[in-house]
Amino acid sequence: MFKTTITNKFDLLWTLNLFGTAVGAGVLFLPINAGMGGFWPLIAIMLLVGPMTYFSHRALSRFVLSSSKPGSDITEVVEEHFGQGAGKIITLLYFFAIFPILLIYGNGITNTVESFIINQLGLSAPNRILLSFILIASLISVMLMSEKIMLKMTEFLVYPLVFILFSLSIYLIPQWNTAMLHQMPDATSFISTLWITIPVLVFSFNHSPAISCFSQSQQREYKLPELTECHANQALKNTSTLLLFFVMFFVFSCVLTLTPEDLVQAKAQNISILSFLANKFDNPYISYFGPLVAFLAITSSFFGHYLGAREGIQGLYLKFSGKQDITNRKKLNFFTALFFLLTLWAVAIINPSILGLIESIGGPIIAAILFLMPMYAIRKVPAMARYQGYASNVFVTIMGLIAISAVIYGLFY
Numbered sequence: 122m123f124k125t126t127i128t129n130k131f132d133l134l135w136t137l138n139l140f141g142t143a144v145g146a147g148v149l150f151l152p153i154n155a156g157m158g159g160f161w162p163l164i165a166i167m168l169l170v171g172p173m174t175y176f177s178h179r180a181l182s183r184f185v186l187s188s189s190k191p192g193s194d195i196t197e198v199v200e201e202h203f204g205q206g207a208g209k210i211i212t213l214l215y216f217f218a219i220f221p222i223l224l225i226y227g228n229g230i231t232n233t234v235e236s237f238i239i240n241q242l243g244l245s246a247p248n249r250i251l252l253s254f255i256l257i258a259s260l261i262s263v264m265l266m267s268e269k270i271m272l273k274m275t276e277f278l279v280y281p282l283v284f285i286l287f288s289l290s291i292y293l294i295p296q297w298n299t300a301m302l303h304q305m306p307d308a309t310s311f312i313s314t315l316w317i318t319i320p321v322l323v324f325s326f327n328h329s330p331a332i333s334c335f336s337q338s339q340q341r342e343y344k345l346p347e348l349t350e351c352h353a354n355q356a357l358k359n360t361s362t363l364l365l366f367f368v369m370f371f372v373f374s375c376v377l378t379l380t381p382e383d384l385v386q387a388k389a390q391n392i393s394i395l396s397f398l399a400n401k402f403d404n405p406y407i408s409y410f411g412p413l414v415a416f417l418a419i420t421s422s423f424f425g426h427y428l429g430a431r432e433g434i435q436g437l438y439l440k441f442s443g444k445q446d447i448t449n450r451k452k453l454n455f456f457t458a459l460f461f462l463l464t465l466w467a468v469a470i471i472n473p474s475i476l477g478l479i480e481s482i483g484g485p486i487i488a489a490i491l492f493l494m495p496m497y498a499i500r501k502v503p504a505m506a507r508y509q510g511y512a513s514n515v516f517v518t519i520m521g522l523i524a525i526s527a528v529i530y531g532l533f534y
Contacts, residue, residue, distance in 0.1 A: 141422060149415060151321070179358075186340065186350060196208065230419045237412040249469075249470060289407070339356070375398070379398075496518045
C-alpha cells in the first residue's frame with residue numbers, strides 16, 4: 122500500500138545530504154582516473170554504476186532497519202544479528218575504514234583554502250595552525266547542532282555544487298572532440314579496464330557512512346516500518362539518479378573535451394581536471410572554480426563521513442566498555458567532537474603524505490560492509506529473509522567481489 126511515495130522536503134534534504142557525502146573533492150580527479158581506459162569502457166561502467174550504487178545502499182539501509190529495536194544504529198544491528206564478537210570486529214573495521222577519510226578531509230580543506238589564499242587571492246601564506254583550527258572547528262561545530270541544521274547546511278552547500286558541476290559540463294560542450302571515440306580497446310583490454318575502473322566509480326558514488334544515520338532518521342520521521350522503507354528506498358533512488366546524471370555528465374564532458382594523450386599527461390602532472398583544463402585552454406576562470414568545487418565537495422562530504430565515524434567510535438565505546446546504552450548522548454557527542462577536533466587538527470598541521478595509502482587500505486573494508494555484509498545477512502538473518510530470491514542480490518554480490526578484488530590488486534601492483 123506504500124509502493125507510491127512522493128518525495129517531500131524531508132526526503133529531499135536527505136537526498137542532498139547523501140549526494141554531498143558521495144561527492145568529495147575526488148570528483149575533480151574522477152574524469153582523469155575513470156577516463157584513462159577510454160570512452161567505451163566508460164559507457165559500460167556508466168550502465169553498471171547506477172544499479173550498483175542504488176541496490177548496494179538500499180541493502181545496507183534495509184540491514185539497519187531490520188533490527189528488532191527501532192532506532193538502532195549499524196553497530197548495534199551488527200551485534201544483534203552476528204553476536205558480540207563479530208559486532209566488535211565489524212564495528213572496529215567500520216570505524217577505521219571511515220575515520221581516515223575524515224582525516225583526509227580535515228587536511229584537504231586546509232590545503233584547499235591555503236592554496237586559494239596564496240594562488241588566487243595573491244596573499245601571503247596564512248598561519249597553518251590557526252587556519253586549520255578555524256576550518257575544522259567550524260565543520261565540527263555544525264555537527265554538534267541539531268540534525269535539522271546539519272541537513273539545512275548541506276542543502277546550502279550542495280545546490281551550488283550541483284550548479285557548478287552542471288554549468289562546467291555545459292560550458293565544455295563546444296570543446297568536445299571525437300578523439301576518444303576512435304580509441305577501440307580489444308576484448309582483453311576492455312575487461313581489464315572495466316575491472317580496474319569499477320572501484321574508482323564505486324567509491325566516488327559511495328555514501329555508506331551516512332546510511333545508518335539516514336535510516337534511523339527515516340524511522341523517526343515515518344514510524345511505520347513499511348512507510349519508512351518505502352521513503353528510504355525512494356530517497357536512495359533519487360540520490361543514485363542525481364549522482365549518475367550530474368557526476369557522470371561532468372566526467373563525460375571532461376573526457377570528450379580531452380584526448381587520450383591529455384589524460385595521460387594530466388595523470389602524470391597529478392593535478393585536478395579543472396586545473397588541467399584551465400592550463401590547456403589558457404582560461405583562468407576555470408581554475409577559480411577548482412578550489413570552489415573542492416571546498417563545497419569536501420565540506421558536504423565531511424558531514425556524511427563524520428556521521429559514520431561518530432557512530433563507529435561511539436559503538437566501540439559501548440562494546441568495549443561493557444555498557445548497554447548511552448545515558449547522556451549530548452555529553453558523548455561533545456567528547457567525540459573533541460577527539461575528532463584534536464586528531465584532525467594535528468593531522469592538518471603535520472600534513473602527512475601517507476593519508477591516501479591509509480584510505481586505500483580502508484577501501485576493501487568499506488566495499489565488504491556495503492556490498493557483502495547485507496547480502497550475507499539476507500541469507501542468514503531471519504529478519505531479512507523476505508529479501509531473498511531477487512536477481513539484484515546476485516548482482517550486488519558479484520559487483521562487490523569485483524570491486525574488492527580490483528582494490529586489493531591495486532594496492533599490491
